[in-house]
Amino acid sequence: MKTASATVAAASKPLNPLVAFEHKRDAYGFPVRPQHVQRYREYADIYKEEEEERSDRWSSFLQGHHADSSTDEPSAKESSGNSDALFDESGKGKEDEKLGSDVATGDANEAEEEGFTDAEKSVHRVQLWTEVRPSLRSIEELMSIRVKKKVDLSKGEKEDEKVKSSPGFDDAKSSKGASENDSEDEFYDVERSDSQDGLSSDGTSVSGIPVAGDATSFSESTCPWKEELEVLIRGGVPMALRGELWQAFVGVKKRRSKDYYQNLLAEDSSASSIDQEDTQHGDEKGSNTESLAVVEKWKGQIEKDLPRTFPGHPALDDDGRNALRRLLTAYARHNPSVGYCQAMNFFAALLLLLMPEENAFWALTGIIDEYFNGYYSEDMIESQVDQLVLEELVRERFPKLVHHLDYLGVQVAWVTGPWFLSIFMNMLPWESVLRVWDVLLFEGNRVMLFRTALALMELYGPALVTTKDAGDAVTLLQSLTGSTFDSSQLVLTACMGYQNVHEIRLQELRTKHRPAVIAALEERSRGLQAFRDSKGIASKLYSFKQDPKSVLVDSSKVSLTNGSLSRSESGSSNADEVLVSLTGDGEVDPVQDLQAQVLWLKAEVCKLLEEKRSALLRAEELEIALMEIVKQDNRRQLSAKVEELEQELAEVQRHLSDKQEQEGAMLQVLMRVEQEQKVTEDARRFAEQDAEAQRYAAQVLQEKYEEAVAALAEMEKRAVMAESMLEATLQYQSGQLKAQPSPRSGNQSPSTKNINDQLPEPPQSRISLLARPFGLGWRDKNKNTTPEKPVEHVNEEKPKAEGKETNSEPKDVKLQDAS
Amino acid sequence: MATAGNKNINAKLVLLGDVGAGKSSLVLRFVKDQFVEFQESTIGAAFFSQTLAVNDATVKFEIWDTAGQERYHSLAPMYYRGAAAAVVVFDVTNQASFERAVKWVQELQAQGNANMVVALAGNKSDLLEARKVTAEEAQTYAQENGLFFMETSAKTAANVKEIFYEIARRLPRVQPTENPTGMVLPDRAMDRTVSSSCCA
Numbered sequence A: 001m002k003t004a005s006a007t008v009a010a011a012s013k014p015l016n017p018l019v020a021f022e023h024k025r026d027a028y029g030f031p032v033r034p035q036h037v038q039r040y041r042e043y044a045d046i047y048k049e050e051e052e053e054r055s056d057r058w059s060s061f062l063q064g065h066h067a068d069s070s071t072d073e074p075s076a077k078e079s080s081g082n083s084d085a086l087f088d089e090s091g092k093g094k095e096d097e098k099l100g101s102d103v104a105t106g107d108a109n110e111a112e113e114e115g116f117t118d119a120e121k122s123v124h125r126v127q128l129w130t131e132v133r134p135s136l137r138s139i140e141e142l143m144s145i146r147v148k149k150k151v152d153l154s155k156g157e158k159e160d161e162k163v164k165s166s167p168g169f170d171d172a173k174s175s176k177g178a179s180e181n182d183s184e185d186e187f188y189d190v191e192r193s194d195s196q197d198g199l200s201s202d203g204t205s206v207s208g209i210p211v212a213g214d215a216t217s218f219s220e221s222t223c224p225w226k227e228e229l230e231v232l233i234r235g236g237v238p239m240a241l242r243g244e245l246w247q248a249f250v251g252v253k254k255r256r257s258k259d260y261y262q263n264l265l266a267e268d269s270s271a272s273s274i275d276q277e278d279t280q281h282g283d284e285k286g287s288n289t290e291s292l293a294v295v296e297k298w299k300g301q302i303e304k305d306l307p308r309t310f311p312g313h314p315a316l317d318d319d320g321r322n323a324l325r326r327l328l329t330a331y332a333r334h335n336p337s338v339g340y341c342q343a344m345n346f347f348a349a350l351l352l353l354l355m356p357e358e359n360a361f362w363a364l365t366g367i368i369d370e371y372f373n374g375y376y377s378e379d380m381i382e383s384q385v386d387q388l389v390l391e392e393l394v395r396e397r398f399p400k401l402v403h404h405l406d407y408l409g410v411q412v413a414w415v416t417g418p419w420f421l422s423i424f425m426n427m428l429p430w431e432s433v434l435r436v437w438d439v440l441l442f443e444g445n446r447v448m449l450f451r452t453a454l455a456l457m458e459l460y461g462p463a464l465v466t467t468k469d470a471g472d473a474v475t476l477l478q479s480l481t482g483s484t485f486d487s488s489q490l491v492l493t494a495c496m497g498y499q500n501v502h503e504i505r506l507q508e509l510r511t512k513h514r515p516a517v518i519a520a521l522e523e524r525s526r527g528l529q530a531f532r533d534s535k536g537i538a539s540k541l542y543s544f545k546q547d548p549k550s551v552l553v554d555s556s557k558v559s560l561t562n563g564s565l566s567r568s569e570s571g572s573s574n575a576d577e578v579l580v581s582l583t584g585d586g587e588v589d590p591v592q593d594l595q596a597q598v599l600w601l602k603a604e605v606c607k608l609l610e611e612k613r614s615a616l617l618r619a620e621e622l623e624i625a626l627m628e629i630v631k632q633d634n635r636r637q638l639s640a641k642v643e644e645l646e647q648e649l650a651e652v653q654r655h656l657s658d659k660q661e662q663e664g665a666m667l668q669v670l671m672r673v674e675q676e677q678k679v680t681e682d683a684r685r686f687a688e689q690d691a692e693a694q695r696y697a698a699q700v701l702q703e704k705y706e707e708a709v710a711a712l713a714e715m716e717k718r719a720v721m722a723e724s725m726l727e728a729t730l731q732y733q734s735g736q737l738k739a740q741p742s743p744r745s746g747n748q749s750p751s752t753k754n755i756n757d758q759l760p761e762p763p764q765s766r767i768s769l770l771a772r773p774f775g776l777g778w779r780d781k782n783k784n785t786t787p788e789k790p791v792e793h794v795n796e797e798k799p800k801a802e803g804k805e806t807n808s809e810p811k812d813v814k815l816q817d818a819s
Numbered sequence B: 001m002a003t004a005g006n007k008n009i010n011a012k013l014v015l016l017g018d019v020g021a022g023k024s025s026l027v028l029r030f031v032k033d034q035f036v037e038f039q040e041s042t043i044g045a046a047f048f049s050q051t052l053a054v055n056d057a058t059v060k061f062e063i064w065d066t067a068g069q070e071r072y073h074s075l076a077p078m079y080y081r082g083a084a085a086a087v088v089v090f091d092v093t094n095q096a097s098f099e100r101a102v103k104w105v106q107e108l109q110a111q112g113n114a115n116m117v118v119a120l121a122g123n124k125s126d127l128l129e130a131r132k133v134t135a136e137e138a139q140t141y142a143q144e145n146g147l148f149f150m151e152t153s154a155k156t157a158a159n160v161k162e163i164f165y166e167i168a169r170r171l172p173r174v175q176p177t178e179n180p181t182g183m184v185l186p187d188r189a190m191d192r193t194v195s196s197s198c199c200a
Helices: A002-008 A034-072 A077-100 A102-123 A134-144 A155-173 A177-199 A213-222 A226-234 A239-250 A260-271 A289-305 A318-334 A344-354 A357-371 A381-397 A399-408 A412-421 A430-443 A447-464 A470-482 A487-497 A503-546 A548-564 A569-574 A576-583 A590-736 A748-758 A763-782 A798-818 B023-032 B070-080 B095-111 B135-144 B160-174 B181-199
Strands: B003-005 B008-017 B045-054 B057-066 B085-091 B117-123 B148-151
Touching (some): A134 A226, A134 A239, A226 A487, A239 A357, A239 A430, A260 A318, A289 A318, A318 A344, A318 A357, A357 A430, A381 A399, A381 A412, A381 A447, A381 A503, A399 A447, A399 A470, A412 A447, A412 A470, A412 B045, A412 B070, A430 A487, A447 A470, A447 A487, A447 A503, A470 B008, A503 A590, A503 B095, B008 B095, B023 B045, B023 B057, B023 B085, B023 B160, B045 B160, B057 B070, B070 B095, B085 B095, B085 B160, B095 B117, B095 B135, B117 B160, B135 B148, B148 B160
Parallel strands (some): B008 B057, B008 B085
Antiparallel strands (some): B003 B008
16 A cells, blocks of 8 residues: 555655545546445555555565566576576465564565555656666566567577577477467557558557567467466556556567657657757658658647546645656657547556656557557547457347347447447546556457456446336446456456457457457448538538628538548549639539539539438437337336236235225124124023032922931931830730820820929930920921921931032032133 | 437437536536536546426436537537437637637537437536637527527525426426427428429
């Protein structure tokens, strides 16, 4: 993180960048969109960790290789290929050691940091050019092999060494697919730039002589640690090294030719005095008065865009913008066929943030002239071709997504076109942009653009499929892309998931699609011109008739048509008779007339073609409109049906709720009834129990009564017996005592009483005699009142019955409770 | 293509015009009601969407804000093809930008949808002193070419909403006359016969 801050604002003290910058800007000084601030903060820590991790890895990697190259350099250059391999192994050993000892790596880190700050200071000072630090030299050398140098200084020996080294290492490396691919890519790269050099009438001076492409590509694959480097780069380049590594990737050192940049800028001063122009830069630059005039045209555009490049970025102060102006002007002069194209201002500014001015110039040259050859030129053909290629790849990879987008009427290129043209700047979060650039610059072609775009489609395709109209789809894709903070995921998905998207394949697809783009371009310009012809004449005639007031508009139009179209001469010459005074040049000779007629006819044919084309277009449009109408119709019907169904549903629901209410009411009633039932049931049960108890009591009483009756009967019998015995005794007594009168004739009981009183002996019989009349008397009395009979019955039984009654009563209570 | 369904209209709208005419600023003012002095240059194109309620219809604009530089011209057809409306923007303080706007109008008339609603916006109307293009000049041109013209200022927000509202109002009117192309084609045929006879 320290490193990042140092890069962005060399002037500011090495504070914690998170504190140093206002929180709306990220660690690189670029603004974070308000809706992403939250997510950026979440990822800031992850970035920090990743940065620390990768600077460790890189420093250990570089330590190893720096050792190699330093020992390598003194040795003879011819054997560098072999010695490289040797040292690589030793280097790997060293790396392992370093991984073991943390102290060593720490030291190394500090050393890097120091070196970095030194280099950094120079960025914003007078010094315009610095070399890459020694530790990165080997990488620089490796990468700059693919730069086709126009200066032939060391070419001879280099070729020698390549030839020597290639056979031995080819065998060793041929097993590794990735490096082979790379070499083939290189091969194609060379071929492509060859053909395009032929096409574009050589405005580029750097990609001059394509030398020994095969040899260079082979030698690249021989480098044994290239794969390791590739893995490291995919993992990201540490901020401290980024500027220099990018230079190494692009091959800045090799591209540079001394004083070239200064000479380009020197033209600035001479531009004011027209005479001096040619003498100042007659020689190898190939620029002339014409190109200079064009440059001055671009000047306005550059000037307009200066404040519109990362507005408010802390590093782009007045000095920064002046450097940007110089850089863009120099490039426009260097390559007039491209000149200045919007987007370059952003690239140049980014490069300026990372490296000194002249280094940035050469890096920009490499990127625009080679990596993006034909992309930013006037017609932007390659850019359009790439979009067609991408569309084909997306179609092949994500048929579902494309089908949906087709349905919505969204063209993939609407969104991906800007992605490619800006190399994802301002499209992805900055960390992700830089990670994509790392890989892109390393690979030296546009493959990474495609891979990244495909990875984004893979990540966000599923969400896109759910969108309902074109606007939503594009908005969603834009906002999702803008919040792709997980840069590692993006880069890894791109690099790992789309390995079959490589330069060879892309070249094939490009050659397949290029003719269509060129044809469309030609047709369009032709159609436009034909249209302008007729339009121009018509409006000229019209305004001529009207009044000379609107001459101002008119004359501009005339100059337009005359200036831009050579073909329009036919039209104007035809109209010349009418407009001699207006156009000014009124020479008409017969030969020209014939030519004019031929031209006119040509124009006529063009017009007809145009008409046919527009008719076709109309037909297409009508078809689309018809389809839309049908779609609409269907939609309307569907929506009507849906409404109907919804209504029905609502009704059914209402019914259902009614029914539910009723059911509830019923349930309540039922419950009440049930309760009542239960109550009555209980009551019934109690009553039954009562009855049972009473019945039981009655039974018991009955039994007792019967017992009592039985007892009575016996007593009676006994009484009868006793009576008869008494009679017998009385008879016996009377028989014995004749003197005594018989008591039996009067009242029996008093007589017996008397007898009993009178006769104490025998006592036993006397007792029984007493008992009997008493019992009888009770019996007589009871015969009238039976219910009370048990209560007053026999003295011994009464308490028993009462106990039973008291017992049964609590039992009844208990039963009641239970129920 | 504007599609009208249940009074919801989705309309693709494209902004065209010279570098620095203020296309992006105009959209930014319209969509987010913001203005920045230095708007980053647009690379390729940028997309916005905004919904307006006009009379009884809702218009959802799908706005493509294109890059102004001449060479990005070659990408423009991709964005204006099938568009229901276009705003051609020029800078009233810059005569060249007006000429460029005229070119754009011509291209739209030649290539675009015949029913496209085309608005001409003279932006930066707040810069009174630096004015180079008069309102009359632009108005005359607009009338001659069947466009409507408004002077706008993204900075002060003058007429920004109005111009989009006016487009929205004009959209549904275009809808029922979906195919006047049937009329235009015979017209052209007439033209052709006339010109060929004149040639022969």
